[in-house]
Amino acid sequence: MTEGSDWISKKIDKFVVVNKKLGKGAFGTVFRGFCEDDENKLVAAKQIPIKNISNSDKMIKLIKREINNLQKLDSKYIVKLYDVSRTPNNLYMFLEYCMDGDLKEYLKKKKGGMLSEPEAIKFFKHIVEGFKELQKHQIIHRDIKPANIMLSGGRAKISDFGFSRQLEVDNQAYMTLLGSPLYMSPQILEGTKFSSKCDVWSVGLVFYEMLYGKTPWMGTSQINLFNNIKEKPLVFPSDPVRSDKVKSLIKRMLQFREEDRISWQEVFDDELITGDRKLLEESVRLIEINKDNLEKSMIENGAYIQTNLVVNYLKNVEEDNETESDEKISNQGKDTECNNESKQTITEDKYQYEEKAEQLVKQQIDNEKMRKNIMKVNEYILYERNVSFFYNFVIQKIIKSFNSNILSISGDLYFRIIFAICKCQNINLERVNHMLKSQTSDFNPQLWKNYQQSREFIKTQKTITQDIYHSKKFFQELLKKTSEVVENSLKKDPSKESLKKFQEVMNDKLTQDSNFKQVYQQTLAELLNNLKQLAPSTNKKDILIIIRYIMVCQNPYSEFNNSDFDFNKFYEEIDNCQLDSLREEIIKKLNSISQ
Structure with a gap:
């Protein structure tokens, strides 16, 4: 049975997918979905047409890699994969639903397309926390850009691992040109050897854009972009004024040659990432040695306001680690492979769900409107x-x-x-x-x-x-x-x-x-x-x-x-x-x- 675009909803295993697009991923379209046993538990259902990948070993390999990599990762700062299903027409990836859109859209709403430095640093720290998990599993992303940084509950989360791959420590490899050229490292643009430092470059560019409302280099083509990066020095605009510690880190992240560019471990150890902890440790030390109650209180108050x-x-x-609802959604899906033929087909219970799909979608839209109003009150x-x-x-x-x-x-x-x-x-x-x-x-x-x-x-x-x-x-x-x-x-x-x-x-x-x-x-x-x-x-x-x-x-x-x-x-x-x-x-x- 060939599926058209006029469907309303369909049941795929323990999920119901609704014909409401949330966006497009690296290989497929992302739809709204929810758990069959609880329609309030939303998911993002990434639908990848089988016909688009069945004749391409490379596509199948990339999708398998995305699934395998996501299954290894467990971080509040990475979009979670709950389950994978296959039907005769499509492959489905059921992902964490991020209610607040992506960083690209968030920046568009800001004056000049930029954030204040404290806000940009917060997002940057979230992304870096996500990369700590990626580094632990020796995974590189290869397609970091604002559109692939999702926002949910006040937290930034890395998404879309379609071009990700796993590397051995300190190993390098060649790659075909995949991902978004504007945020690619020079090595990827040129097609030469790369390492996990390609992501250091991309995150550095995103950080720069959050602070200045634009990327430091543009180009009319990939070749032109590469030449501009190679020939034009990194420039920090005088307005808005940014701190030296921020500019210093970005400069080290955006070195043209990989051997000159800092590693992820050096990013993790940078003062910008560790500074709050060191300030807190120093405050605790001063409180312990100070005998005057007012002085102690002043130090405590100063430390609190520093981060609040x-x-x-x-x-x-969110401070609840999001574990409760995630565990309820995610169970047997962790072992699913792309070639799993045992999944239920798209036609099963299709009409049963179509009967109430419009009502459910309306209810969810009403809930989202209510949430927006709640957020206004908050x-x-x-x-x-x-x-x-x-x-x-x-x-x-x-x-x-x-x-x-x-x-x-x-x-x-x-x-x-x-x-x-x-x-x-x-x-x-x-x-x-x-x-x-x-x-x-x-x-x-x-x-x-x-x-x-x-x-x-x-x-x-x-x-x-x-x-x-x-x-x-x-x-x-x-x-x-x-x-x-x-x-x-x-x-x-x-x-x-x-x-x-x-x-x-x-x-x-x-x-x-x-x-x-x-x-x-x-x-x-x-x-x-x-x-x-x-x-x-x-x-x-x-x-x-x-x-x-x-x-x-x-x-x-x-x-x-x-x-x-x-x-x-x-x-x-x-x-x-x-x-x-x-x-x-x-x-x-x-x-x-x-x-």
């Missing part, structure tokens, strides 16, 4: 959380500048300003926490109910709970020290009204009443008055940044004006802003305030 400043789609990833909650952590970031900036003698203010103002901002942060976090626990909200009641039953809600609630634990711990220590400092200052000058007023809010009451609002704004204004006279002449960029941040603290929602605000880009732009440009912006804002 901005929580968004990427940061708030985006707003995380936005409010990120506003709260902006305050924490400002505190860290003030602490570092004060301790390094860049910020020269009195001790009592120093403690009052960081206490006031810290209390504001904790008030905001408590407000977010209360919002999550409440049965009602400003959102549609049914949507809010669905959100509170979602995995996104559970993850976000866990994040907020951790945030509150760390923030409140720091706040309690700061309250003790600030109370002590203010009391000592009042003994020296009992007539100082600002200190008396401040004493009234030195408590652990986390409500933003009119009294706290007034004291908070007065304390910010006091610091600004101390610093604004420095703005026209100072060459200390940190002073200008603190002025800029304090002005935002006065009214954060005028700066962070919508729930999809890019906090990473905000921090990045201020940090990378030239001294004179930052000065000009601040003076303009100060003048507008005084008018």
Whole structure:
């Protein structure tokens, strides 16, 4: 029986495949599918027509290789293969369904087709984690490109192993030209010997594109592209500004000659990959040797904010290892070969499933719409959380500048300003926490109910709970020290009204009443008055940044004006802003305030 394109659905073993295309892979079309015993467990069904491969030993070999390689891999950062089936007309690969599309589409939605550096690094780290698993099994991918990096639950996953192959350690081989030329290493373009370093090149190119919105080399043909790579040096645009550690790693990944290019092990050991762990280890060491409780708390808080400043789609990833549902989907399929003739045919139970297929597809589409709405609600909650952590970031900036003698203010103002901002942060976090626990909200009641039953809600609630634990711990220590400092200052000058007023809010009451609002704004204004006279002449960029941040603290929602605000880009732009440009912006804002 020859199959046309007008089918609605079909049962293949324990799966139902629906005629809704998700995309095209290296050898076939990818359709939406689900488990027969649970229609909520979605899969991506890769359909490869038998007629396209039956007369090609090379195609059969490549497909077998893809299946065999995927069966060996087990990583959260690689798209999983659940099962393989053959019917008279098609070969089917049932793969993990990635609900958020691919990196290529994600980049298209971003301004300039690029990401902020922290976001690009997050994706890059996910890809590198996937390659740790590939290296363990001596597998090279050969076709890394943004379209083959899938996104699901805040995690990037390597997909489409159609051109992958296994190499012995340190072995090299020749290959025919397969994959996507733009992201190919020079050795593959030229048809010379290659090794696993061909993937180092491709991942380096993808990383570059995430950071700059384009690849460093283009070409009108493969030959032209190869010549451009060979003759034109790697150039990093001056805008946007990127860190030296990122550019250094990319430069080592994009060396023309394989012997000059770094290996995967060198990528794994790079500071960009290991830096967070080393920072954490250093923080733990400092905490252990420090006897002062406030100092310990400051170090802990600084370490926490180092890796948790901005929580968004990427940061708030699934932490359940995705094992439960995967194990239920994937069982006997691991031993399936391409030539397995025992699989059920496409016609079996076909019409039984066609009767309800349209209803199921509609239901799944409705579920996806609901998920998008849930993600919007979650985006707003995380936005409010990120506003709260902006305050924490400002505190860290003030602490570092004060301790390094860049910020020269009195001790009592120093403690009052960081206490006031810290209390504001904790008030905001408590407000977010209360919002999550409440049965009602400003959102549609049914949507809010669905959100509170979602995995996104559970993850976000866990994040907020951790945030509150760390923030409140720091706040309690700061309250003790600030109370002590203010009391000592009042003994020296009992007539100082600002200190008396401040004493009234030195408590652990986390409500933003009119009294706290007034004291908070007065304390910010006091610091600004101390610093604004420095703005026209100072060459200390940190002073200008603190002025800029304090002005935002006065009214954060005028700066962070919508729930999809890019906090990473905000921090990045201020940090990378030239001294004179930052000065000009601040003076303009100060003048507008005084008018």
